[in-house]
Amino acid sequence: MEKIKELLKGLTDIIAVSGTEKNAHADVIALCDGIFDETYTDKVGNLIMVKRSNKPNAPRLMLDAHLDEIGFCVTEILDGGFLRVSALGGINIRILPSSEVTVCGKQKIYGVFTSVPPHLSRGKSQKGVPELNDLLIDTGCSKSELEKIVSVGDRAVCKGELFEMANDYVVSKSLDDRACACAIIDASKNADKDKLEFDLYVVLSAHEETGNMLARVAAYDIDPDIAIITDVNFARANGLKKRETIECEKGPSVDISSSSDRALSRRILEIARLYKLDCQTIVEVSSTGTNNERIMLSKEGVRTAVMSIPLKFMHSYSEMVNLKDIATLSDILLAIAYTPKEEL
Amino acid sequence: MKRLLKRLTGAFGPTGNEKRVADVIADRLGKENVFYDKMGNLVARISNEGKPKLVLSAHMDEVGFMVTEITDNGLIGFDAVGGFDPLVLLAKRVISERGVIGAIISKPIHLMSEDEKKTRTEIEDMYIDIGAKDRTDAENLVSLGDYFCFYSDFVEFGDGFIKAKAIDDRGGCAILCSVYDKLKDKASELDYDLYFAFTVREETGKSGVNYISERYRPDYAIVVEGTTANDLYSTPEHKKIARTGHGPAMSFMDGATIYDRSFIRDIMSRCDTLGIKYQIKGFTFAGTDAASYQRGADGARVAIFSLPVRYIHSQASVVKLEDIESTERAIIAAVSKKENR
Numbered sequence: 040m041e042k043i044k045e046l047l048k049g050l051t052d053i054i055a056v057s058g059t060e061k062n063a064h065a066d067v068i069a070l071c072d073g074i075f076d077e078t079y080t081d082k083v084g085n086l087i088m089v090k091r092s093n094k095p096n097a098p099r100l101m102l103d104a105h106l107d108e109i110g111f112c113v114t115e116i117l118d119g120g121f122l123r124v125s126a127l128g129g130i131n132i133r134i135l136p137s138s139e140v141t142v143c144g145k146q147k148i149y150g151v152f153t154s155v156p157p158h159l160s161r162g163k164s165q166k167g168v169p170e171l172n173d174l175l176i177d178t179g180c181s182k183s184e185l186e187k188i189v190s191v192g193d194r195a196v197c198k199g200e201l202f203e204m205a206n207d208y209v210v211s212k213s214l215d216d217r218a219c220a221c222a223i224i225d226a227s228k229n230a231d232k233d234k235l236e237f238d239l240y241v242v243l244s245a246h247e248e249t250g251n252m253l254a255r256v257a258a259y260d261i262d263p264d265i266a267i268i269t270d271v272n273f274a275r276a277n278g279l280k281k282r283e284t285i286e287c288e289k290g291p292s293v294d295i296s297s298s299s300d301r302a303l304s305r306r307i308l309e310i311a312r313l314y315k316l317d318c319q320t321i322v323e324v325s326s327t328g329t330n331n332e333r334i335m336l337s338k339e340g341v342r343t344a345v346m347s348i349p350l351k352f353m354h355s356y357s358e359m360v361n362l363k364d365i366a367t368l369s370d371i372l373l374a375i376a377y378t379p380k381e382e383l
Numbered sequence: 384m385k386r387l388l389k390r391l392t393g394a395f396g397p398t399g400n401e402k403r404v405a406d407v408i409a410d411r412l413g414k415e416n417v418f419y420d421k422m423g424n425l426v427a428r429i430s431n432e433g434k435p436k437l438v439l440s441a442h443m444d445e446v447g448f449m450v451t452e453i454t455d456n457g458l459i460g461f462d463a464v465g466g467f468d469p470l471v472l473l474a475k476r477v478i479s480e481r482g483v484i485g486a487i488i489s490k491p492i493h494l495m496s497e498d499e500k501k502t503r504t505e506i507e508d509m510y511i512d513i514g515a516k517d518r519t520d521a522e523n524l525v526s527l528g529d530y531f532c533f534y535s536d537f538v539e540f541g542d543g544f545i546k547a548k549a550i551d552d553r554g555g556c557a558i559l560c561s562v563y564d565k566l567k568d569k570a571s572e573l574d575y576d577l578y579f580a581f582t583v584r585e586e587t588g589k590s591g592v593n594y595i596s597e598r599y600r601p602d603y604a605i606v607v608e609g610t611t612a613n614d615l616y617s618t619p620e621h622k623k624i625a626r627t628g629h630g631p632a633m634s635f636m637d638g639a640t641i642y643d644r645s646f647i648r649d650i651m652s653r654c655d656t657l658g659i660k661y662q663i664k665g666f667t668f669a670g671t672d673a674a675s676y677q678r679g680a681d682g683a684r685v686a687i688f689s690l691p692v693r694y695i696h697s698q699a700s701v702v703k704l705e706d707i708e709s710t711e712r713a714i715i716a717a718v719s720k721k722e723n724r
Contacts, residue, residue, distance in 0.1 A: 120541060121616040131492040133504060134474035137697035139538075139546070149540035151699045156611050157466040158669045158695070159624075168503055169470070175616055177693065177701065179541015202476065202484050202534075205524060208514030210476065210486050277458065277510065278490055288516070351512060353493060355474040357486035359512060 040207060040362050043225060046070065047209065047365065048201045050217040050224075054143060056110030056194040057127045060084040060245040062143075063106060067243060074228045075241070084245035085257040090227045092235035098380045100237035101263035101341075102226070102372060103254050103330055104219035105247030105270065108212070109354055110196040111176075113142070113189060120185050121175040122150065124195055128248030133168050134355050139198040140176055144189035150176040199356030206288075207363050212356040216247070218348045219269035222291075222368040229373055236379045237264070247330055255333035258341060264380055265303065265342050267372065270329040271360070272321060272347035282322065285349045287361050290317025291368040294327045294345035298335060303344045306383050307375060314374045317367050321347070342383075346371070384707060385545070387411065388557045389537040392547035395480060397447025397530045398464045398586045404443040404556070408581050411560050416567075420598065424591045425581040427563055429570050437575035437603040437718060438595060438683070439562065440672055441555030442585035445548065446696050447532040448477065448511075450525055457515030459485065459525055462506060465586030469506050471697040476534040477511055483524045484534060485513035533698035543704050544627070550700040551609025554690045556581055558607055558711050565715065575603065575718050585672055592672045596679025603646060603684050604676035605717060607631075607710065609700070610664065610689035621665065627702070630660030630709035631688035639670025640677055643684040650686055653716040660709045664689055688713060 049070045055063035061084045068078055068086075075088040086106060091097070109128030116122060122142065136154035141147050153175045176195060178185055199212030211217075223241050230239060240261045244254035247270075258266060272292060275284040285292040290311070293304050311318035326332055327345045335343045348368055351359040375383070390411075396404035405425045409417045418426045425443070446467060452460030472487050479485075488511075489504045511531060515521035535548040547553075559579050566573065578599055583591035595601075614626040625632040633651065635642055654661050673685040688710050693701040 117616045119614070119616050129492055131473075133470060136468070137471040137694045137699045138474070139699050149538055149546070151546060151694060151701060153615050154471050154694045154697050155468055156613075156695045156697070157468045158611050159613060159622075168501060173617075177541075177615070179544035179701070181542060184542065199474075204484050204512075204514035206514050206516060206520070210484070210514075273491060273494060276488070276490075277454070277456070279494055283494065352474065352486070352488045353491040355486075355488075355491075357474040357476060357488070359486065359488075359514065361514075 040366065043221060043362050043365055044203065044209065046225060047217065047221045050221055051201045051211040051213050054141060054196050055106050055108055056196050057107040057246050057249045059194050060106050071224055074224065081256060081260060083253045083256050085253060086243040087257055088241040090230055090239040092238050093232045097236065097238045098264035099240055099261055100376055101240045101242055101258060101261050101266040102223040103242045103244055103266060103268045103334065104223055105216045105254065105330060106220065106243035107245055107248050108196065109248050110194050113191055113193045113195060116182060116186055116189060116191065117175065118182050120178045120180040120182055122178060122189065123175055126171055129354050130171065131354050132171055135174055138356065140195045141198055142176065142178065142189055142193065142195040144193050146188060148178055148188060150178045153177055197356035208359055208361050210357050210359045214350055214358040214360045215271045215353055218271055218350065218360045218365055222365045223269055223372060225369040226372040230376060234377045237376050239376060244330060252330050252333040254330035255337055258334040258337035262338055263341055265383060266334050268329050268331040268334060268343060268345045269368065270347055271350035271353065273353060274349035274351040276351060285319050285321050285347065287349045288363060289319050290364060291371065292319045292321045292347045294323045294347065295320050296323040296327050297325055298327060299331055299345050300342040303342050303383055307344055310374050310378060311371050316371050318371060384557060384561055387560060388545065388554065391553035391557050392537060392549045395532055396443055396445055397532050398444040398584050400480060400530045401443040401583045405581060408556060408560060412563055420594055422591045422594045423583040424595055427579040429567055429573065429577040431570045431573055431576040434574065434576040435602040436578065436599060437605065438578040438580050438599065438601040439559055439605050439607065439714060440580040440582060440592065441559050441607045442552045442582045442672060443556060444583055444586050445532060446586050447530055450527055450529045453518055453521050453525065453527065455518050457517045457521040458510035458512055459521065460510055461531065467696055469503060472509060473504060475698050477531040478534040479525060480530045483513050485511040488512045535698040544701055545704055546699050546701050548698050548700065550692050550702045551695050554609055554702055554707060555607035558707060558714065561711055562714050572720055573718055574720050577718060582672060590672050590675045592675035593679050596676055600680055601683045604673065605714065606671050606673040606687045608671050608687060608689045609692040609695055611695050612691035612693045624665050625662060625689060625691035627691045627693060628705060629662040630706060631713055632662050632664035632691060634664045634687050634689065636666060637670055638668045639674035640685060642673065642686055646684045646686050650717045654713050657716050659712045659716055661713055
């Protein structure tokens with residue numbers, strides 16, 4: 040568990056707001072030192088890392104997790120060292136006042152989202168939620184100094200360092216989807232080349248959070264026999280419906296959906312049972328809301344399954360995940376990779 | 384000063400639980416030089432028998448949270464200790480008096496209805512998640528009544544700014560510690576018999592100052608506080624309250640006190656002579672500990688130095704180091720004899 044935590048800490052420390060994934064590739068590759076046989080980046084910013092089976096001409100298993108995270112794009116540099124920003128991905132504005140950010144200019148600088156103290160809001164209507172336009176990032180720099188470092192179009196992201204909590208839970212920014220990236224890298228690391236029935240194609244894909252889902256480009260290039268899309272899903276919590284959530288500490292989930300391969304999904308559940316690994320299901324009727332919907336349509340179609348790690352408080356910089364669920368996903372993925380293609 | 388401020392803002396001390404802050408201050412001033420009263424206030428003195436008594440006062444407590452509920456699924460319900468805009472709470476990391484780390488959560492944005500998206504989440508609908516499995520597990524780590532405070536580090540950034548939790552009023556505590564160090568061997572150069580009061584329970588209005596007034600019967604009191612700096616890009620001039628980089632803010636009046644004019648004028652003229660920066664604060668609703676000094680026991684003539692703090696009462700309060708230094712100089716000018724200022 041300690042090794043997984045270490046890898047996850049490394050991955051969540053990386054900043055890769057949608058559209059700037061390439062800037063993060065070197066750091067990811069450094070974290071994966073010695074695990075893969077080949078590593079390359081495609082034209083659109085997907086990072087592809089390959090671990091080959093010792094079997095010649097092995098079929099290709101694509102393991103996808105998106106590398107990008109939600110964040111902000113600087114739209115205006117204002118007097119007094121304030122920045123106006125727009126959102127990249129589904130930003131929850133109600134968590135932003137007084138949040139801390141890293142602005143990725145020529146160098147990384149620190150900033151704080153403005154907030155109103157209770158002494159001033161008193162007496163006014165306190166019902167609404169502010170617009171992103173009303174919030175500014177305070178950099179503490181003068182405008183002229185700031186203009187030397189930051190340009191319009193630069194990205195910013197909320198800070199949220201990984202900390203361990205009780206019972207192997209961790210809290211961090213960007214666990215969506217670094218938790219899954221951690222699982223597929225860990226599975227690759229543990230993979231015994233003699234046992235691998237597939238060449239493993241780990242894809243850390245670009246532009247998921249903005250809906251462009253460039254993982255399809257990687258799928259087109261790899262042309263996998265099977266693709267498993269890994270992304271986080273909502274953890275069960277107060278006020279959330281049972282049918283739209285999965286439970287923490289019960290292992291990853293397999294999506295049962297009209298848009299993924301039913302036989303493959305069932306088979307994964309059987310394999311998990313066989314290896315006595317915790318696995319749950321969630322029904323996503325017509326769409327899984329992941330890269331799956333693009334990858335399955337690549338070329339003449341791809342057999343896909345969607346696996347998820349339960350995540351609390353999605354799209355905040357205090358997302359929470361249980362390390363055991365990451366470890367179990369890693370184990371199940373490995374079990375799949377050790378299963379002959381014909382049996383899947 | 385920075386190191387002291389880092390240590391003080393890092394100390395755990397929501398209202399009613401100030402002991403750890405007091406211990407940092409006692410350690411800094413020397414245990415033999417301080418006195419803990421039975422309410423938890425800490426007092427030091429630079430004795431000058433026969434001179435008028437002047438108290439320099441800063442409060443040790445910070446805004447925080449207290450556990451009011453533990454749910455069946457192991458979440459921690461809480462209420463605010465002190466004033467918050469609920470908007471600054473969601474997703475923030477918090478730590479308990481026993482060192483349990485968690486974060487304040489609510490529903491993820493994807494699963495909110497359109498109506499929910501437009502509505503502010505109130506504190507009673509927020510929970511602290513510490514990673515507990517269920518009630519029993521949570522009860523092993525947290526008890527009803529336990530305190531939590533923000534888990535927030537000390538960061539220097541921009542043009543001489545510092546971000547930390549609890550700058551209100553550890554900034555004042557740090558300034559008083561530093562003034563004490565600088566003046567403790569110079570009693571003969573002072574106009575006053577000087578007391579340094581580090582007080583409890585300001586943020587909930589149950590001020591520890593009453594006990595200081597009762598015990599020491601000061602003639603004068605200068606309160607050193609954190610105040611709202613609303614000098615943000617889009618704020619109209621008249622709503623900025625106080626500005627960073629303009630020195631401590633002096634008030635003629637606030638929500639609870641009309642300050643002593645001749646005392647304020649005397650301090651201002653001392654600052655003017657020495658070219659020390661200060662500003663006049665715009666009127667706000669809030670009151671300060673000065674009210675307790677003015678009304679307490681047989682009364683006192685009061686003035687205030689407010690440190691301009693952006694995003695006060697949040698995990699990321701921001702202060703300009705230069706303002707801390709100006710405040711320290713202004714205090715020394717206010718209490719020193721003319722020839723020694």
